[in-house]
Amino acid sequence: MGTVNSSFFASPYKLSMFLECPRKYWYYYINEETKYKQPEHPYFTMGGHVHDTLKNFFNLDVKFRSKEKILELLETFWKRKSGREGGFESKEEEEHYKGRARKMLVKFFDNGDIKAKPILWHSQSNPKVEVTPSLFFTGVFDRIDVLPRDVLHVIDYKTGKEDAVDERNIQLPMYAVLAERIFRKPVTQVSYLNLESGRWDTRGLEKGYAFDTIGRVQEIVAKIPKSSEKEDFICGYKDRCFHCNYLKELGFNLE
Numbered sequence: 001m002g003t004v005n006s007s008f009f010a011s012p013y014k015l016s017m018f019l020e021c022p023r024k025y026w027y028y029y030i031n032e033e034t035k036y037k038q039p040e041h042p043y044f045t046m047g048g049h050v051h052d053t054l055k056n057f058f059n060l061d062v063k064f065r066s067k068e069k070i071l072e073l074l075e076t077f078w079k080r081k082s083g084r085e086g087g088f089e090s091k092e093e094e095e096h097y098k099g100r101a102r103k104m105l106v107k108f109f110d111n112g113d114i115k116a117k118p119i120l121w122h123s124q125s126n127p128k129v130e131v132t133p134s135l136f137f138t139g140v141f142d143r144i145d146v147l148p149r150d151v152l153h154v155i156d157y158k159t160g161k162e163d164a165v166d167e168r169n170i171q172l173p174m175y176a177v178l179a180e181r182i183f184r185k186p187v188t189q190v191s192y193l194n195l196e197s198g199r200w201d202t203r204g205l206e207k208g209y210a211f212d213t214i215g216r217v218q219e220i221v222a223k224i225p226k227s228s229e230k231e232d233f234i235c236g237y238k239d240r241c242f243h244c245n246y247l248k249e250l251g252f253n254l255e
């Protein structure tokens with residue numbers, strides 16, 4: 001159940017899924033049959049392609065970063081997963097999402113700092129850091145910039161209104177702790193960049209935020225049942241939520 005030798009690997013995604021619905025968490029992280037199974041969905045396919053495009057765009061030398069190049073990269077990634085494989089029901093639907101992706105990237109190119117030199121692009125994509133003897137933080141960074149005075153700025157891209165809202169303000173502080181421990185430099189700023197609106201939501205970090213973040217994560221982890229029994233992971237919404245119906249579509253018996 002995400003524990004190895006009684007260690008727990010906590011990512012913002014994993015914690016938010018447990019907080020949203022413990023049963024959903026059980027299906028996704030514990031039950032072998034349904035573990036890590038997700039249906040393809042146009043929004044997630046689009047988001048994945050936009051993230052991959054930006055990541056590869058910043059891998060290019062500054063002199064090669066052009067608007068044509070960013071759109072060319074999008075085309076390359078789009079070809080790797082499209083049509084039914086990407087969860088698109090029709091050509092029209094796919095064109096709609098591709099149009100959204102293009103607009104986001106053009107807006108980013110026109111308004112963003114395309115000369116930025118983020119770090120981490122060739123490094124491990126799923127880092128793990130031990131924050132207490134039994135707790136690891138893990139997660140996937142979108143971007144980390146080095147600011148003057150050799151401090152870090154952790155940036156997470158959001159691709160639109162469908163992205164989950166981080167109500168508990170846990171994602172960016174967790175990434176900041178991860179980044180500080182990996183790069184051994186202080187993180188002074190964390191941001192969400194909404195690529196659809198072009199809006200930055202930037203915050204500074206309070207002194208002692210790391211201690212506070214680790215404590216808040218420990219509190220959430222303590223609520224996760226130690227058993228792997230389905231009945232211990234209670235579906236709070238009962239028949240008012242149909243999220244898990246996709247598992248039926250994938251052929252699983254949810255009873």
Ligand code: SF4
Nearest residue numbers: 021023237241243244
């Ligand atoms: S359908 Fe039930 S188990 Fe699935 S996410 Fe909704 S409330 Fe949770």
